[in-house]
Amino acid sequence: MAEAVTWSTLRTEAAARLRDAGVPSPDADARWLVAAAAPDVDGPVGERALAYFDAMLARRRSGEPLQYVLGSWGFRSLDLLVDRRVLIPRPETEVVAGVAIEELRALGGGTAVDLGTGSGAIALAIATEVPAASVWAVDRSSLALEVARANLAGIGRPGARVRIAEGDWFDALPAELRGQLQVVVANPPYVAEDDVLPAEVRDWEPHGALIAGPSGIEDLDRIVEEAPAWLDRPGALVVECAPHQTEVVASLAEAAGFDEVEVGLDLSARPRFVLCRLMGA
Numbered sequence: 133m134a135e136a137v138t139w140s141t142l143r144t145e146a147a148a149r150l151r152d153a154g155v156p157s158p159d160a161d162a163r164w165l166v167a168a169a170a171p172d173v174d175g176p177v178g179e180r181a182l183a184y185f186d187a188m189l190a191r192r193r194s195g196e197p198l199q200y201v202l203g204s205w206g207f208r209s210l211d212l213l214v215d216r217r218v219l220i221p222r223p224e225t226e227v228v229a230g231v232a233i234e235e236l237r238a239l240g241g242g243t244a245v246d247l248g249t250g251s252g253a254i255a256l257a258i259a260t261e262v263p264a265a266s267v268w269a270v271d272r273s274s275l276a277l278e279v280a281r282a283n284l285a286g287i288g289r290p291g292a293r294v295r296i297a298e299g300d301w302f303d304a305l306p307a308e309l310r311g312q313l314q315v316v317v318a319n320p321p322y323v324a325e326d327d328v329l330p331a332e333v334r335d336w337e338p339h340g341a342l343i344a345g346p347s348g349i350e351d352l353d354r355i356v357e358e359a360p361a362w363l364d365r366p367g368a369l370v371v372e373c374a375p376h377q378t379e380v381v382a383s384l385a386e387a388a389g390f391d392e393v394e395v396g397l398d399l400s401a402r403p404r405f406v407l408c409r410l411m412g413a
């Protein structure tokens with residue numbers, strides 16, 4: 133009798149096939165795919181689970197990012213639905229969300245706005261981790277907001293404190309929020325049109341989530357300039373950007389009238405975001 137196939141053998145074979153296809157982390161990815169397909173990695177390999185596994189393996193071999201193949205990805209304490217409608221949430225953005233959360237806690241809670249929410253990652257993390265927060269999640273992409281809404285539905289009670297608004301940065305918000313926000317946080321597009329991106333990013337992630345314009349600074353510039361009019365005093369803006377943009381963004385924030393401007397580091401100790409505070413009136 134032929135020996136029954138096991139998840140362990142399938143994982144080893146999948147890693148080899150991913151390696152052949154040029155996937156950069158074949159062993160780790162094979163483990164992720166098995167974990168997603170197998171109800172029990174030590175149990176028998178069912179027909180449906182195997183078909184699902186093979187389909188995921190083919191997608192990953194074609195270069196599709198692991199997170200889209202799996203259909204979900206972790207962000208802080210959340211497990212978020214992700215697909216091609218949204219940017220894949222990045223570890224550096226978990227740091228940025230953490231800073232926004234600390235700022236909001238220090239202010240005793242209040243209203244926070246996540247500009248360019250995509251999957252809803254930052255907005256939903258704030259709502260989940262700060263019980264005294266009321267959160268607005270803004271995006272101009274209706275497709276991204278479909279994903280954000282699905283993720284919102286998945287977080288339970290904190291979701292009652294989150295509202296979603298479709299539109300262009302601050303223009304999406306009701307006018308009565310002007311001057312009333314405790315925290316604004318954004319991970320806007322910050323790639324320049326001519327920048328070279330890794331193929332896995334360029335070919336799969338939404339261009340509207342990545343490319344800002346000819347210089348890459350266009351959206352950062354608008355957000356930093358408009359934020360003081362929307363923030364209460366005290367209040368804080370936290371914006372993610374590329375390491376080479378932090379000094380420019382810090383100068384823009386000083387020119388926009390922020391009282392304190394600090395550049396913060398990501399988990400690899402690269403400059404990655406700018407924290408801008410307005411002091412109490």
Ligand SMILES: C[S@@+](CC[C@H](N)C(=O)[O-])C[C@H]1O[C@@H](n2cnc3c(N)ncnc32)[C@H](O)[C@@H]1O
Pocket residue numbers: 218219220221222225247248249250251252253254270271272273276299300301319320321322340341342351
């Ligand atoms: C870099 S992604 C960030 C997604 C998510 N916040 C995250 O960190 O994973 C930028 C997001 O900004 C949105 N966006 C781009 N231009 C915008 C604009 N003018 N107004 C509102 N949202 C915009 C994109 O649709 C995209 O979802």
